[in-house]
Amino acid sequence: MPKNKPKRSAPSIDMTAMCDVAFLLLTFFMLTAKAKPQETLVIDTPSSISETKLPDAGTFTVLISKEGKIFIDMTGQHTRLDLITNIDTAYTLRLSEEQKMKFANLGSFGVSRSQLKKFIDLPSAERSAFPAGGIPVDTADVNKSELADWIHRARLAQFRMKQNGKVKEEYVIIVKADKDTPYPAVQKVINTLTDINVNKFNLITSMEGKAEKK
Amino acid sequence: MSEIAQDGGGGHKKGGKVRSKKMSTRIDFTPMVDLGFLLITFFMLTTTLAKPQIMALVMPDKDIKKEDVEPVKESKVLTLLLGGENKVYWYEGITDAKLDSTDYSAEGVRQVILNKMDKVKAQFQTETYKRKNKEGVEEEHTDGSYINVLIKPTKNARYKNLVDALDEMAITKVRYYVILEVSELEEAFIKNPAGGLKFSVDEQVKAATK
DSSP states (O other): OOOOOOOOOOOOOOOHHHHHHHHHHHHHHHHHOOBOOOOSSOOOOOEESOOEEOOSSSEEEEEEOTTOOEEEEEOOHHHHHHHHHHHHHHHTOOOOHHHHHHHHTOOOBOOOHHHHHHHHHSOHHHHTTSOOOOOOOOSSOGGGOHHHHHHHHHHHHHHHHHHHTSOSSOOEEEEEEOTTOBHHHHHHHHHHHHHTTOOEEEEEEEEOOSSSOO | OOOOOSSOSSOOOSSSOOOOOOOOOOOOOHHHHHHHHHHHHHHHHHBOOSOOEEEEEEOOOSSOOGGGOOOOOGGGEEEEEEOSTTOEEEEESSTTOOOEEEOSSTTTHHHHHHHHHHHHHHHHTTOOEEEEOTTSOEEEEOOOOOOEEEEEEOTTOBHHHHHHHHHHHHHHTOSEEEEOOOOHHHHHHHHOGGGOOOOOHHHHHHHHOO
16 A cells, blocks of 8 residues: 655645735835925934824924034925015025925925025935034114024015914924933024013923933 | 736637627736835835924023012922933922932932922821912912922933933923022032032022012
8 A cells, every 4th residue: 555645735825914014014104204304404412202293284494403503494385485575575595486396395494594595406315415504683773683583574475474374383393302412402493482582381301211311 | 907918809709790809808917016015115215204202391490589589498398400311319398408318210309209209298298388379369289298309410410311300200290390500519519429518508599589
């Protein structure tokens, strides 16, 4: 009697389930994804126990780099377009419609008003290499401070957009500074904010690790 | 399900008509899974899932009027001077203030605040005070355990120190705290603690209402 050989089948695994999982996860990540905005400066925020999350929309962020340079960023394309149109008319920067559109899609920036046109014209890859000096701040005279002007006009622009129904909320002012930023630079920003009667603002912090010793 | 058909489909049956070859309807999913995971990896690396936290901060109004300034009991005041190199200098009250220094650890500045709270609690337990509520009606409060913390970052302080100090306020639940500018007197006090602090209340009010 010949031995009954066990039937050999190819060592194949059913991939359907794995495939299902893979695509489920893929769908999840695609739906929750928000592409990382291009960062013109790297900021390492200090940690705190705060658990309030940063809102998605309606934020005006003042970024302070390690060297104390001030950058600004704001959400909402409509508001940005309205804001740059307003700035353009007020200071006759003579920006084209295309340049204004570019500004609306720009991330954070830290150039003075006079350099803004040049900065916008740069291809996005070269912007981070631009020798940005930060937004000029004049603590002695708030009317001369470009930072105060930007914040003031941006809030008005956001307010106009809210009235048009283009955005839902007014701007929340956010201060994002590096943990090694010297305090005088932060103080300059805080003083500017209180000068224009923004007494309530938020500081960005990262999550405090449980194991991390305070 | 998706095994690789090795016999090339239906195969030949013994005798009978030669049927057209039936291809297996099974598909090998492996490349699809590969692609799926590749895309997952891509999205995982490019998304920012963790949203940063924010910490609300309310500053006092710039043009505060002298009439609106409410005097605070000196014994309830704790001043933290945030110095360089992660050091905190602190003193209580203003009369015969003694400067001491600590750090931002849980045993450091937090203990200083808690000790101060205990001290104030023991001293003012039965104290009552009146405060207007939201509707503008005066209400009597009996809790005297509130301390007033003045946070004064010096120019050597880092932003991290400020956030740490504010964090301690949240941890120890200090209700009244304010960030103020450090005065020249205090800078001299840090340099020469033995020299003491000679405050005049009028100057303080002037500095706060300028």
